[in-house]
Amino acid sequence: MTAATARPGKTFTITELAQEFDVTPRAIRFYEDMGLLEPARAGRNRVYSGRDRTRLKLTLRGKRLGFSLQEIKQLVDMYDSQASAAPQLRAFLAILAQHRDQLEQQRHDIEVTLAEIQQHEKRCRALLAA
Numbered sequence: 001m002t003a004a005t006a007r008p009g010k011t012f013t014i015t016e017l018a019q020e021f022d023v024t025p026r027a028i029r030f031y032e033d034m035g036l037l038e039p040a041r042a043g044r045n046r047v048y049s050g051r052d053r054t055r056l057k058l059t060l061r062g063k064r065l066g067f068s069l070q071e072i073k074q075l076v077d078m079y080d081s082q083a084s085a086a087p088q089l090r091a092f093l094a095i096l097a098q099h100r101d102q103l104e105q106q107r108h109d110i111e112v113t114l115a116e117i118q119q120h121e122k123r124c125r126a127l128l129a130a
Helices: 014-021 025-033 050-064 069-080 086-129
Strands: 040-042 045-047
Touching (some): 014 025, 069 086
């Protein structure tokens, strides 16, 4: 993060955020429609605050981790609250555990499928060698 982006009170255009985070303006507008971002307006233009920038950053991080937009919104909204961080951390841990279980199941399914493919390959090679 540069000094310019870290400065309190700095605002950003949709184009600046799109370039910084390598997403399309359409994606940013979608996140806005989902209630994840709440830019101010200057005429017809959207003006994003540092808070919006942080929420976008957290949203994209959540997407990379495989969270649903609903899960991301829940966590980001908790991040904004002035309450203790403990409920947010517990919710985050629960979501992480759920995703870990899902990925472990997917890994198991992939291993089973790879073993089946290996058996079919072995049979085909044996038939070709005969």
